[in-house]
Amino acid sequence: MDQVHIFFFPMMAHGHMIPTLDMAKLFVYRGARATVITTPLNVPYLTKAIQKINHLGIEIAVRAITFPAAEAGLPDGCERMDQLSSDDLVPKFFKATALLQEPLENLLQECRPNALVADMFFPWATDAAAKFGIPRLVFHGIGYFALCATENVRAYKPHKNVSSDLEPFLVPGLPHEIYLTRSQLSLHDREDSETYMTKLLREVKESESRSYGVIVNSVYELEPEYAEYYTKVLGKRAWHIGPLLLCNTKIEEKARREKRTTLSPPSSEERHEILKWLDTKKPSSVIYVCFGSMSHFIPSQLHEIAVGLEASGQQFIWVVRKDDKDQENEEWLPEGYEERVRGKGMIVRGWAPQVLILDHEATGAFVTHCGWNSTLEGICAGVPMVTWPMFAEQFYNEKLLTTVLKVGVEVGAKQWSRVTADVKGEAVAQAVVRVMVGEEAEGFRSRARSLKEKALNAIEPGGSSYSALNALLKELSTAK
Ligand code: UDP
Numbered sequence: 511m512d513q514v515h516i517f518f519f520p521m522m523a524h525g526h527m528i529p530t531l532d533m534a535k536l537f538v539y540r541g542a543r544a545t546v547i548t549t550p551l552n553v554p555y556l557t558k559a560i561q562k563i564n565h566l567g568i569e570i571a572v573r574a575i576t577f578p579a580a581e582a583g584l585p586d587g588c589e590r591m592d593q594l595s596s597d598d599l600v601p602k603f604f605k606a607t608a609l610l611q612e613p614l615e616n617l618l619q620e621c622r623p624n625a626l627v628a629d630m631f632f633p634w635a636t637d638a639a640a641k642f643g644i645p646r647l648v649f650h651g652i653g654y655f656a657l658c659a660t661e662n663v664r665a666y667k668p669h670k671n672v673s674s675d676l677e678p679f680l681v682p683g684l685p686h687e688i689y690l691t692r693s694q695l696s697l698h699d700r701e702d703s704e705t706y707m708t709k710l711l712r713e714v715k716e717s718e719s720r721s722y723g724v725i726v727n728s729v730y731e732l733e734p735e736y737a738e739y740y741t742k743v744l745g746k747r748a749w750h751i752g753p754l755l756l757c758n759t760k761i762e763e764k765a766r767r768e769k770r771t772t773l774s775p776p777s778s779e780e781r782h783e784i785l786k787w788l789d790t791k792k793p794s795s796v797i798y799v800c801f802g803s804m805s806h807f808i809p810s811q812l813h814e815i816a817v818g819l820e821a822s823g824q825q826f827i828w829v830v831r832k833d834d835k836d837q838e839n840e841e842w843l844p845e846g847y848e849e850r851v852r853g854k855g856m857i858v859r860g861w862a863p864q865v866l867i868l869d870h871e872a873t874g875a876f877v878t879h880c881g882w883n884s885t886l887e888g889i890c891a892g893v894p895m896v897t898w899p900m901f902a903e904q905f906y907n908e909k910l911l912t913t914v915l916k917v918g919v920e921v922g923a924k925q926w927s928r929v930t931a932d933v934k935g936e937a938v939a940q941a942v943v944r945v946m947v948g949e950e951a952e953g954f955r956s957r958a959r960s961l962k963e964k965a966l967n968a969i970e971p972g973g974s975s976y977s978a979l980n981a982l983l984k985e986l987s988t989a990k
Contacts, residue, residue, distance in 0.1 A: 512987065513541065513543050514537075514541075514543065514624045514986050514987045515541065515542065515543040515544075515545070515621070515622075515623040516530075516537050516542050516543070516544050516545070516623055516624060516625050516626075516627060516986070517545050517546075517547060517617070517618070517621070517623040517625070517626045517627065517628075518530050518533060518534045518544060518545070518546045518547065518627045518628075518636065518878060519546075519547040519548075519614065519626065519627070519629060519632060520546070520548070520629050520649070521591065521607070521629040521631045521632070521651075522548065522549055522589055522590045522591060522592070522607075522805075522988055523590055523591035523592055523602060523803070523804070523921070524575075524592060524802075524803040525651065525802065525803060525804070525881050525882070526649075527548070527552065527555070527556065527694070528755075528847055528883060529560055529649075529651055529727050529752075529754045529755070529883055530546065530627075530629075530649065530651075531546065531556060531560070531570075532754035532755055532757060532758045533627070533649070533725070533727070533751070534546050534570050534749070534760075535551065535563060535568055535570065535753050535758060535761060536592040536757040536761070536979070537753060537790070537932070537979075538568050538569065538978075539761050540983060541566060541982060542878075543571075544570045545571040545572070545573055545615065545621065545623065545942065546571070546572050546573075546618070547572075547573050547574075547591045548572065548573075548574060548575075548615065548975055549576065549577035549610075550574045550589070551577070551587065551589040551590070551900060552570055552574075552589055552590060553587070554609055554945040556572050557572055557723065559616075559953070560572065563727060563762075566761060566827055566923050568761065572767070573609055574615055575613035575614060575617065575952055576613065576645075577589045577607075577610070578606050578609045579606055579917065581606065581609065581911055582602045582605040582606035582680065583605075583676035584602050584603060584606060589604075591603060591804065592803045592804045595668045596985050597928060600707075601706040601707070602747070604631065604706065604710055604858060606912060607631065607632060608634055610636045611635070611637075611638050612777070613805055614635065614638050615638045615642075616640075616873060618638060618639060618642050618644060619642060619883060619950060621701035622642060622644070622716070623644060624644070624645075624986050624987065624989065625639075625644060625645045625646070625647055625722070625989070626638075626639045626644055626645070626646045626649070627646075627647045627648075627649050627725060628646055628648065628649070629649055629651070629672070630648050630649065630650045630651070630714050630718070631710070631714065633710070633713040633714045633716070633717035633718075634713075634717070635717070636717040636718075636720050636721050637717070640720075640870050644984065645721075645722035646667065646721045646722055646726050647721060647722050647723055647724065647907065648717075648721050648723070648724045648725070649720050649724075649725050649727075649908060650668050650724065650726070651882060651883075652721075652727075652736045652882045652903050652907075653726065653727070653728040653733060653736075653885070653886075653910065654726060654733045654734075654736035654739070654740050654748075654750070655733050655736045655737075655906060655907070655909070655912070655914065656882070656903040656907055656911040657687060657726070657740055658684060658736050658739050658740050658744065659681050659684060659723075659903075659906045659909070660699075660906065661744055662681055662682055662683045662684060662901060663681055663690075663695065663699055664699060664711075665901060666682045666683070668681060668682055669692040669695060669699075671688075672691075672692060674692075675691060675692045675693040676691050676692075676693060676924065676952060677691065677692075678690065678691050678905060679691070679692070681742070684736075684739070685735035685736065685739060686735070686913060686914050687913075688909050688914075689907060690709075690906075690909070690912060691924065693924055693925050693926065693963055694905040694923075694925070694926050695926060696901065696902070696922065696926050697747060697926070698711065700742070700926075702732075707731075707901060709818060718746075721820050722989075723746070723747030723748060723749065724745070724747065724748040724749070725748070725751060725982075726740075726745055726747050726748050726749065726750045726752065727739070727750075727751070727753065727754050727886065728750050728752045728753070728886075729750060729964060729965050729974065730968065730974040730975070730978075731965075731967070731969040731974060732915070732961060732964060732965065733910065733914070733965040734888065734922055735852050736973060737750060739934045744922060749757060749978045749979065749981065750974065750975060750978050751975050751978050751979045751982070752965075752968075752975055753889070753890050753954050753965050753968075753969075755886060755887060755890060755976075756882070756890050756965055756966065756969055757894055757969050757975075760909060760969055765812060768822060776836050779836045781861050781936065783868060784827060784856065784858060784862060784863065784867060785863070785867070786826075787856060788827075788867065788870045788872040788873065789824060789870075789872070792872065792873045792874035793872060793874075794823040794835065794871070794872070794873070794874030794875075794955070795824075795825055795872055795874055796826060796827060796872050796873050796874060796875075797806050797819075797822075797824050797825070797826045797827075797874060797875045797876070797877060797896075797945070797946055798823075798826070798827050798864075798867050798868060798873050798875070798876050798877070798893075798955075799819065799826055799827065799828040799829065799877040799878075800828075800829040800862060800874075800877070800878065800879075800884070801817070801829075801831075801878070801879040801898070801900070802857050802878075802879050802881040802883075802884055803831075803881075804881075804901075804928065805831075805879050805900045805901070805928060805929075806831070806833070806928055806929045807929070807930055807931070808930075808931050809841060809842035809928060809929055810842065810931065811932075811933065812842040812843075813832065813842040813844065813933045813935075814933060814934055814935040814938065815828070815841070815933075815935070815938055816828075816842070816843055816844055816847055816935075817844060817935030817938075817939075818934075818935035818936065818937070818938025818939040819851075819855060819938065819939070819942065820844075820847070820850065820855070821936070821938075821939035822936060822938070822939040822942035822943050822946070823854060823943070824929055824943070824946050824947075825854050826851075826854075826855045826856070826942075827855075827858060827867060827873075828856070828858065829858045829860075829861075829862045829864075830857055830858070830859055831860070832860045833870045852986070856864065863883070863893075864887060865887055866890035868887050868888060868890075868893060869891050873891065873892050873893060874893065874894075874943040874945075874946055874955075875894045875895065875896065875942070875946050875954075876888045876891070876893050876894075876895045876896070877895070877896040877898060877921070877938075877941075877953075878895050878898065879899060879900050879904055880897050880899040880900075880904040880905075880907040880908045880911065881899070881902070881904060882903070883906075884938055885907045885910075885911065888958075888967075889915075889917070889958070889962065889965060890962055890965050890966075891953075891962065892919055892958045892959040892961065892962030892963075893916065893958055894917050894919075894945040894951065894954035894955055894957075895911055895917060895918035896918060896919055896920075896921050896938075896941040896942060896945055896957075897912055897918050897919070897920050897923075897944065898921040898933065899923050899925055899929075899989070900913070900922050900923065900926070900928060900930050901928045905926065908920060908923075915961060916953075916954070916957055917954050917957050917958040917961060918945065918954065919941050919944045919945055919954075920941070921933055921938060922937045922941075923943045937941050943958075
């Protein structure tokens with residue numbers, strides 16, 4: 511059988527590039543060839559990540575295509591979504607990505623891969639691939655639950671039947687009773703008027719219906735009713751091959767066992783200082799607080815988080831994005847705060863090694879914005895979660911964690927927004943205590959651990975994700 515060659519083209523954003531790269535590794539590990547497409551400024555990030563796995567014999571090619579930032583009215587050097595300083599720039603960013611169709615076609619013509627796995631936000635990729643008879647697979651980067659819920663909200667518009675933004679409505683048709691409010695829906699799902707985003711989402715849906723199918727970074731056993739609903743009721747072709755991050759660990763472990771690597775565990779000097787700090791803590795005694803790569807807080811909200819974490823009495827690691835610091839003065843930080851919490855709480859400014867922190871036995875729970883990667887990382891670490899959704903499909907992920915899987919509690923976020931401002935310190939403290947202390951916390955923890963087991967089993971030979979990828983690779987090899 512000829513080696514299958516797959517093109518992977520992620521949206522230029524951390525939350526999309528991280529799982530796509532994991533997916534490329536997984537495909538290579540299972541015998542395929544992989545090329546990841548990106549724009550020049552994102553190349554160093556990808557090549558650095560790929561270099562780290564060279565010793566495992568996993569080679570992934572990276573090809574760059576020029577990003578027309580200036581042509582679309584974006585600041586020079588803006589090639590990743592988390593660099594967008596305001597929501598007004600989002601349409602411009604999408605406009606620039608649409609201009610990538612032609613250079614993508616040139617690459618497809620040159621390399622003739624067996625398939626193109628392209629981000630959902632690139633609807634034009636279906637046509638690009640079709641020109642060369644290449645199957646296009648869609649990668650949404652979200653789970654089955656959110657895919658189903660979004661589809662039904664858009665189809666039935668249940669939010670039209672409520673009289674206020676805060677009155678709950680039932681999302682129709684789903685296997686569970688899921689209630690949301692209009693304020694928790696994105697602006698483009700809430701409003702009737704035609705915007706750039708509503709048009710793009712229509713194109714996404716239409717191009718998906720003409721694509722070869724959908725790759726889902728999830729596990730059947732995690733959301734079985736929704737995997738069935740998505741394929742049987744909504745009629746999609748889908749392959750669930752996740753959790754992609756676990757496949758990653760698996761590849762490392764197996765390589766170590768087979769001595770294909772000379773990599774030794776990092777020495778204590780190389781070990782990240784956060785992990786060294788966690789080494790000094792008791793099992794399940796620290797709560798990790800992080801809101802992904804794209805969310806923003808106003809200073810008063812950062813203040814409420816600080817107050818809430820201290821009031822919870824729990825040990826914590828809190829990641830504050832550098833641009834949330836309110837310039838250099840950090841006036842939102844209560845007077846003498848870091849002195850008071852020294853040894854008990856740690857504020858990390860910038861980027862934290864999230865997966866390693868979550869996997870550390872001292873980490874007992876996770877306050878998360880419910881980005882799908884963070885959600886899966888929490889599930890794979892077997893920790894309960896405090897859910898604090900902000901934007902994208904995060905309010906749906908919250909319902910999966912709290913109402914369906916029952917591994918977390920809601921902090922009480924009410925408003926869909928990239929800039930969050932509506933949660934009081936008291937609510938933070940209460941939610942943190944509920945997932946860390948007492949009988950209820952034990953229940954969350956034991957269900958979270960059993961989910962972790964399910965996720966681990968899925969990627970073993972014969973497991974659901976393992977088998978789904980086998981089936982897909984077989985199809986793609988014959989599609990050639
Ligand atoms: N992440 C990290 N360190 C940080 C912040 C984020 O490693 O300090 C990683 C996190 O582990 C996850 C990704 O960035 O893999 C964020 O993706 P997610 O889908 O959760 O949220 P987004 O950033 O897309 O909103």
